[in-house]
Amino acid sequence: MMIGLSAEPLDLGAVAAAVRDSEHGGLATFLGCIRREEAIREVIAIDYQAYEELTQRELVAVAEEAAARFGATVAAVHRIGRVEVSEPSVAVAASAPHRAAAFAACRYVIDELKVRAPIWKRMVYADGATEWMDGRDRVPDERPA
Amino acid sequence: MPPEISVTVRLFASLREAAGADRLLLSVPRATPVGALWALLPDTVSAGSPPAALRYALNHEWTSPGAPLRDGDEVALVLPVSGG
Numbered sequence: 001m002m003i004g005l006s007a008e009p010l011d012l013g014a015v016a017a018a019v020r021d022s023e024h025g026g027l028a029t030f031l032g033c034i035r036r037e038e039a040i041r042e043v044i045a046i047d048y049q050a051y052e053e054l055t056q057r058e059l060v061a062v063a064e065e066a067a068a069r070f071g072a073t074v075a076a077v078h079r080i081g082r083v084e085v086s087e088p089s090v091a092v093a094a095s096a097p098h099r100a101a102a103f104a105a106c107r108y109v110i111d112e113l114k115v116r117a118p119i120w121k122r123m124v125y126a127d128g129a130t131e132w133m134d135g136r137d138r139v140p141d142e143r144p145a
Numbered sequence: 146m147p148p149e150i151s152v153t154v155r156l157f158a159s160l161r162e163a164a165g166a167d168r169l170l171l172s173v174p175r176a177t178p179v180g181a182l183w184a185l186l187p188d189t190v191s192a193g194s195p196p197a198a199l200r201y202a203l204n205h206e207w208t209s210p211g212a213p214l215r216d217g218d219e220v221a222l223v224l225p226v227s228g229g
Binding site for chain 1: 155157158159160161162196197198199202205206207221223224225226227
């Protein structure tokens with residue numbers, strides 16, 4: 001099972017290959033990539049930090065749920081560390097006997113991962129400021145370069 | 146038994162940045178509830194009240210704020226995550 005975190009650039013081909021199955025005729029993939037959000041506040045990168053042990057447990061649980069609900073085999077890898085704009089931060093693949101279940105399982109995994117995996121984002125803005133998106137009111141590190 | 150126990154507190158995101166460390170070792174009274182740890186953090190780390198959506202993990206499993214701590218426990222303060 002290819003499930004977990006990676007400090008290296010994601011390889012969607014490898015993630016898809018991990019769910020190949022000779023009985024599965026549908027294979028859906030998803031990549032989540034860094035948005036620039038230029039109209040709001042231009043982002044140049046996001047730095048990801050995870051609570052690794054619990055993230056692993058949650059992702060394995062999500063994969064098992066997807067298997068039970070959709071008869072799918074899934075893989076999911078999320079980046080940690082700095083990811084530049086337009087680069088992928090998360091890759092998901094799901095295979096199933098037919099396409100409807102493959103799409104549904106892929107969607108299920110990315111939606112659950114977003115909510116359940118304890119992975120935090122530190123925004124790196126073009127104006128030099130950085131900001132943890134963790135629900136805390138903050139004053140520090142809002143320091144334009 | 147000693148009156149105090151040692152627990153490790155795992156820190157993430159802005160808490161880690163404020164502490165300059167990814168974990169703190171705290172001595173607390175036996176059976177202190179997990180939810181009382183925030184108030185025991187150094188002021189430089191906690192700086193105010195916890196976020197409403199703060200969650201806790203005890204030894205890598207989700208737990209409730211009322212769970213009592215034992216010697217050697219590891220608690221993670223899980224700040225809200227913003228998926229997307």
